[in-house]
Amino acid sequence: MAHPAHYREAHPFIFVMTHWINLVSIVALTISGFYIHYPFLPGLMSVMRGMHFFFMFVLLINLAVRIIGAFTVKSATRLGTREVDTDIKNWLPQKLNRGQMWPWLKYYLFLKKEHPIGAKYGVLQKIAYLFTIPLTLAAAYTGFAIWGPTMDWGFLIAGTDAVGGPMAMRIIHYYIMWGFILFTAIHIYLANIEGTDPSKLIFKWEETEGLQFDAEGRVVGGKGH
Amino acid sequence: MAHEDHDAIYDLLAARGVSRRDFLAYCGSIAALLGLSEAYVPQIAAAVNRGARLKPAIWLNGGACTGCTEAIAQADSPDVATIVLEILSLDFIETLSMAQGEDALAAAEAVFEEPGYILIYEGSVMKGFDGNALRIGGITGLEELEHAAPNAAAIVAVGSCAVDGGFVMARPNPADATGVSMYLQEKGIDTPVVNLPTCPVNPEWVVAILVDVLLLGTLETGAILDKLDRHGRPKYIFGQTIHDNCPRRGHFENGNFVYEFGTEQEALGYCLYPVGCKGPQTYTNCPIVRWNRRASWCVEAGSPCIGCGSLDWVDVGAPFLNRHRDLPLPEVGNTQPNTIAGVVAGIAAAGLAVHAVGMKATGRTSGGAPYEEMKERDKKRMKKGGGE
Incomplete structure (x- = not known):
């Protein structure tokens, strides 16, 4: 047992909410997206399209709220502590993560036995999470480019022409959805493979005890020390 | 407009079994297509009547199946559109002209010498085989187009082949086919091109465009160019899905x-x-x-x-x-996008499953491995520092 303590300061309630909204939106967008791609059951097209168009705005607004939150809400920048700092610090390069990319890769490739020291979000984790922002924006751009009410807008048409027409745009949009599916699969796997404490915190806002760390990432106490 | 002006055309239409009522209804549909009110119907009718005395139109065939000619001609039962097109001084059309051989080419040549005609181009521009995929009267199709285009007041590219190469330019495009506007751009010929895609072209659109540029004078005023979208297609035809x-x-x-x-x-x-x-x-x-x-x-x-x-x-x-379209994957060939996605997702799922077995085997699934005491980097630095 070498699990860090998961305190609420790591994920303030607003981010528990935005995470929930992301989850519901992405699931709804994926199901309705698959349906719009190929209506596998009769009778649901207007419902599915309505759902798709509703949740695309929800997802975008949620992204905006999350980004604003990054600058206005304080959260812990490492696990196993109740110390907080402005949340954006988590999304910029952090001292605790410096030089840790290769150790993390080695850890996941079973070339390193010990758990690498890291900030709340490890190097690879942070890159993956940040990557969802351009992925969401790309989904939005390609989606609006094939959505009736907006497909004729100049800056969307420019993209449609550049990629070779609406069919190409449709396929890119489809692959972006698969990007979300792959991200989500890996995210769920890595978040839970060493224990479900992270899920308890982000879904139920439930704290779990564990190791506590100092600012240098050294274990300084807590359960399992 | 004096009523007598219409007599000639009505006689001609009557001889072909088209009543005055049919003709005016047709002009009404042209007005609607052009986004004009019904008040324009008499003007269009009069314009069609005057048509023959305005500009001559020439129809050339490039690399295609002649389906657009077929669509226009509808030889077994001519309709209003066909007759109107005949009236519009279509002086030369390779596949339908009564004249043949050198006589026909001489008729076309006579038109080419007088700038200001409308050139209707059907079919792709085939650049492959040094242009020899198409030869007419001893010259290549490319030479014919380059000869006919500069003096034309405007070119109407009818059918998808003329617009961008159409089915002729589908993979692997052995004839290196392209569209009229693309080819003219390559050659630096700046005659305006109106693109009318679809396979074949719809005769109603050809009539609408001819009425627009030839008779309503939108070419002279440049108004026709404002009616075109970024692909040179009339917005009133190609503006909605x-x-x-x-x-x-x-x-x-x-x-x-x-x-x-x-x-x-x-x-x-x-x-x-x-x-x-x-x-x-x-x-x-x-x-x-x-x-x-x-x-x-x-x-x-x-x-x-x-x-x-x-x-x-x-x-x-x-x-x-x-x-979805097929994606041409090298070595694999045409593949549906969802097959590709399924394979990638399958590999990813298999990778995670194998990884999970590894995590279980190394005892990391119940809380992860013990934490390192310090970063590898710091450890190395300390060693280095200690050795000095």
Whole structure:
């Protein structure tokens, strides 16, 4: 047992909410997206399209709220502590993560036995999470480019022409959805493979005890020390 | 406009079995197509009557199946559009001219010498084989186009082949086919080109454009160019998708679909979206203008739209009964996007499963491995520092 303590300061309630909204939106967008791609059951097209168009705005607004939150809400920048700092610090390069990319890769490739020291979000984790922002924006751009009410807008048409027409745009949009599916699969796997404490915190806002760390990432106490 | 002016055309139309009423109704539909009010009907009728005395029009055939000529000619039963086109001084049309051989070419040559004619071009421009894929009267098709284009007041590229190469330029495009406007751009010839895609072209659109540029004078004022979209297509024809105006749209919204041909759903006229209809991404007004003397059109006749009004329509539309196009993967060949996605997702899932076994075997699944005491980097630095 070498699990860090998961305190609420790591994920303030607003981010528990935005995470929930992301989850519901992405699931709804994926199901309705698959349906719009190929209506596998009769009778649901207007419902599915309505759902798709509703949740695309929800997802975008949620992204905006999350980004604003990054600058206005304080959260812990490492696990196993109740110390907080402005949340954006988590999304910029952090001292605790410096030089840790290769150790993390080695850890996941079973070339390193010990758990690498890291900030709340490890190097690879942070890159993956940040990557969802351009992925969401790309989904939005390609989606609006094939959505009736907006497909004729100049800056969307420019993209449609550049990629070779609406069919190409449709396929890119489809692959972006698969990007979300792959991200989500890996995210769920890595978040839970060493224990479900992270899920308890982000879904139920439930704290779990564990190791506590100092600012240098050294274990300084807590359960399992 | 004095009524007598119309007599000549009405006599001519009557001789072909077209009543004055039919003709005015037709002019009304042209007015609607051009976005004009019904008040313009007499003006259009008069303009058509004057047509022969205005500009001559020349029809050249490039690399294509001659389906556009066929669509226009409808030889067994000429309709109003055909007659109007005949009246419009179509001085030379390779496949239909009465004159043959050198006589016909001489007639065309006479027109080419007088700048200001309308050049209607059907078919792709085939650049392959040094242009020898098409030879007419001892010269290549390329030379004919380069000869005919500069003096034309405007070029109407009819059919998808003339617009961007159409089916002739579909992979692997052995003839290196392209569209008229692309070829003229390469050659630095700046004659305005009006693109009328679809395979074949709809005769109603050709008439509408000829009335617009030839008779209403939009070419002289430059107004025609404002009516074109970024692909040189008239916005009033290619401004909305087929899906927007489809008579089966209600079935789409209700989720009533044809999943297989020969089923009850097909008999009920349900939406053809699951069998590959390209209506949502194809910009033409087919559902409004319709085809074959406005009798019907593809979707109304029971076929999904295959997107022939789109650019690069064969490659972006095939296989026509699938929702997505095929992607040509090197070594693998044509593959559906969802097959590719499925394979990638399968590999990823297998990778995670194998990784999970590794995590279990190394005892990391109950809380992860013990934490390192310090970063590897710091450890190395300390060692280095200690050794010095």
